[in-house]
Amino acid sequence: MPVTTRHDPSHREALWELESAFDRGALITVFGACSVEYRGRAASSLGPGDRLLILKPDGAALVHTDEQRTPVNWQPPGSTHHAAVRDGRLRVRSERSSPDETLIVRFSTVHQLSAMAVTGGRDLAVTGSEADLRRRILADPALIEPGFEPTAIERDSAAGPMDVFGVDAAGTPVVLELKRRRVGPSAVSQLGRYVDAVAEERSAAATADDPDSDDPDAADSGTAADASDTDRVRGILVAPSITDRAAELLADRGFEHVALDPPAPAGDDTGADDTDADDADTDDVDADDAPSS
Amino acid sequence: MPVTTRHDPSHREALWELESAFDRGALITVFGACSVEYRGRAASSLGPGDRLLILKPDGAALVHTDEQRTPVNWQPPGSTHHAAVRDGRLRVRSERSSPDETLIVRFSTVHQLSAMAVTGGRDLAVTGSEADLRRRILADPALIEPGFEPTAIERDSAAGPMDVFGVDAAGTPVVLELKRRRVGPSAVSQLGRYVDAVAEERSAAATADDPDSDDPDAADSGTAADASDTDRVRGILVAPSITDRAAELLADRGFEHVALDPPAPAGDDTGADDTDADDADTDDVDADDAPSS
DNA sequence: TTGTTCATCTCGTCG
DNA sequence: CGACGAGGTGAACAA
Incomplete structure (x- = not known):
């Protein structure tokens, strides 16, 4: 029972x-x-x-x-x-x-x-996630831009792990932040935190490598504006679309947006019509419910 | 039925x-x-x-x-x-x-x-929300610091509406970002966006007011570091507590943290024991269920 | 409708 | 456990 x-x-x-x-x-x-x-x-x-x-x-x-x-x-x-x-x-x-x-x-x-008494599977297979978007990019990095080369995923930084890290054709480091749907301001900030962390790492490494440059005050700025071009770190927000406000913030920080969707899970067969072979008029019965709103 | x-x-x-x-x-x-x-x-x-x-x-x-x-x-x-x-x-x-x-x-x-057949109320009365925390602060602004004076709530900015906006004892503008629970890095970024937006507003207004200062390049920096002291905007994160990483980011930006909880909804009477007056041993029956984990 | 943020968010994963 | 971020987030609210 x-x-x-x-x-x-x-x-x-x-x-x-x-x-x-x-x-x-x-x-x-x-x-x-x-x-x-x-x-x-x-x-x-x-x-x-x-x-x-x-x-x-x-x-x-x-x-x-x-x-x-x-x-x-x-x-x-x-x-x-x-x-x-x-x-x-x-x-x-x-x-x-x-x-x-x-x-x-x-x-x-x-x-x-x-x-x-409940039995049976509860394993849900979902497609269209951020992980799927990442797989799509790793399979074809040129989707970001020609010459882009991913070097790490989930690479750790002082601000946490970055979705994708890599270098562009010119050898400049690139941080990707991936979103499966349209993004707002918070995604830009998130990308900014990672880019700042990487820039910080690199400027710290540079001063350590080069004893000539003792410029402690100038070194602690985290903004792209006063980082020299060789220290520049690019930030790219990868998402299907972006709000106006997010676009402004992105521009302020000198970041970029690449429009990319998670991979579509192929044909739109929810089985709505043709899963059970016989799609002719049968003696099947129907009932509908429109919400009362 | x-x-x-x-x-x-x-x-x-x-x-x-x-x-x-x-x-x-x-x-x-x-x-x-x-x-x-x-x-x-x-x-x-x-x-x-x-x-x-x-x-x-x-x-x-x-x-x-x-x-x-x-x-x-x-x-x-x-x-x-x-x-x-x-x-x-x-x-x-x-x-x-x-x-x-x-x-x-x-x-x-x-x-x-x-x-x-479902009937009856579905209006849920919740306490302990961010709005309650805001009410608490507005009722007693000194909880933030002596001399703090709120001037607006949900004041709009280029980065969106700020929870509370005001001035400190010295007349310096202050942006509050409220959180009902412990916060991480994202809350600091959120506060940062509002502070930057206000700083931007003010520097734009200042250059407009003062025809002498034609310094278009220097004016577009959004960081506190290169803003003059008179243009400074304070940012205060009001939350029960804050993670280490968030504290670092807060310090980087020169922001502050004020530890404050949403108002407690008074005594802890969930009615667990004494709502129905008679708390002596009755013929009441009990059943328990411990999760099988 | 879109944009933005709060939520008793929930949930996973990784130190 | 705590921290951090994703989520088919959901839901309220304003423009």
């Missing part, structure tokens, strides 16, 4: 079912009228209403209303669920530590409680 | 129920063995397994496994759900445009289908 369900159980009955479902490691749904309190990283209060509570065997808890993709309240995986009947009412509490967080759902009525 | 449920329905029966539930604007859960395909901003494929599909009347769709807070697959609100029986199997497709996205769930078995 992959699922057991109780309709309009008493609060006591609901508790017994929960207890049993916890033991079995089931995925639990509780639909009922409830109020919800949360306290932890922030604090929140949700007044009475019908909601769907989902309790997962990994400790995750979700409270869903009839709207939104995001739960109104939740608890992350790793939490511990407690159920009790208090004052005759079912109460579910989910707690975790570090950070200390508590979610409490108080039911006034339980309409339905289900416990489901 | 707030809930209707079908156990092990035929695929045809499941379709009828879905059709009816769509019409009623119900919150639908379907538990069964299925595969899931997504294509849109990215693309993904999920092999066979038992999952819980949730269809909301606002067009949201969620596919949940027994793990994680985040659904393995989903569709945002505003999507349109279609159900059909194809090749004898229930298939649910959810689509939306801009961006074009399609989610397809193909069931091999439907264990349970429920339709719930």
Whole structure:
């Protein structure tokens, strides 16, 4: 029996079912009228209403209303669920530590409680990620510009690891920051941090190599403006597109933008029409739902 | 009847129920063995397994496994759900445009289908947000430093709106960037963008006011280093704490950190123990669940 | 619609 | 654990 369900159980009955479902490691749904309190990283209060509570065997808890993709309240995986009947009412509490967080759902009525035995794969294969974009570039560096040569990926710097590091045709170091979608100002700043870090590295190495140049004050500037041309580090933002503001910031810093999409996952076959071979009119039935908005 | 449920329905029966539930604007859960395909901003494929599909009347769709807070697959609100029986199997497709996205769930078995009539409030009152932190500062600006005076909130700049803008005791302009939790490098960059924008504004205004200073090249530097002291703009990052790397970047830019938490929502009463008055031993029952990790 | 930022972001990965 | 960045981020809000 992959699922057991109780309709309009008493609060006591609901508790017994929960207890049993916890033991079995089931995925639990509780639909009922409830109020919800949360306290932890922030604090929140949700007044009475019908909601769907989902309790997962990994400790995750979700409270869903009839709207939104995001739960109104939740608890992350790793939490511990407690159920009790208090004052005759079912109460579910989910707690975790570090950070200390508590979610409490108080039911006034339980309409339905289900416990489901979940099996099977949860490995999702996604394409179109930033990693895919990187593979695309490494496979054909000329997509960035003729003569570009990647020398490292995830190369570390004082500001963190850079997506792609390399040199251009003239031997000038180049930092690439990759984004799978249109970018705003923050991506430019991120690129800037990496470029500054590399420029800093190089100017430090240069002064160490060359005892003649003792110019400590001038050396600590991190901007491209006052770096000599030989010390220049290029920054290229690789993304499908860029906002106006980001473009301004990019220009201010003397960085560049290369428009590039993550590789398309080939033909648009969601199987919408032709996966099951027979696409003629069959006795298949259909039902539609347009959102009421 | 707030809930209707079908156990092990035929695929045809499941379709009828879905059709009816769509019409009623119900919150639908379907538990069964299925595969899931997504294509849109990215693309993904999920092999066979038992999952819980949730269809909301606002067009949201969620596919949940027994793990994680985040659904393995989903569709945002505003999507349109279609159900059909194809090749004898229930298939649910959810689509939306801009961006074009399609989610397809193909069931091999439907264990349970429920339709719930959801009513009641979904207004969540949250405390401890960045807005609360801002209110706290505006109520007592001395928390930043003696003599600090806020002059504007969400004041716009070329780099976007600043959380709080003001002047210090010496009349020097100050930009505050607020964060409700510990911050890393990106917050420093964000603050930097605003400070640069204000400094730019002021230097532009100064050259406009003063016809003597025609020094177009020197004026376009955005760093604090070469700005004269009278043109200086202070940047203060207000957050509970800050990472080491962020502290370095902050120092590089000559910015400051003020340690400040969002206001605590008073006593830690999640109602865990004493909300229902009687906290003596009653005949209340308990059940626990520790995550199996 | 697009742009920008906050979020109890969540999630992975790497020291 | 903490730090850092990606994400089909989602969601609110302003232009």
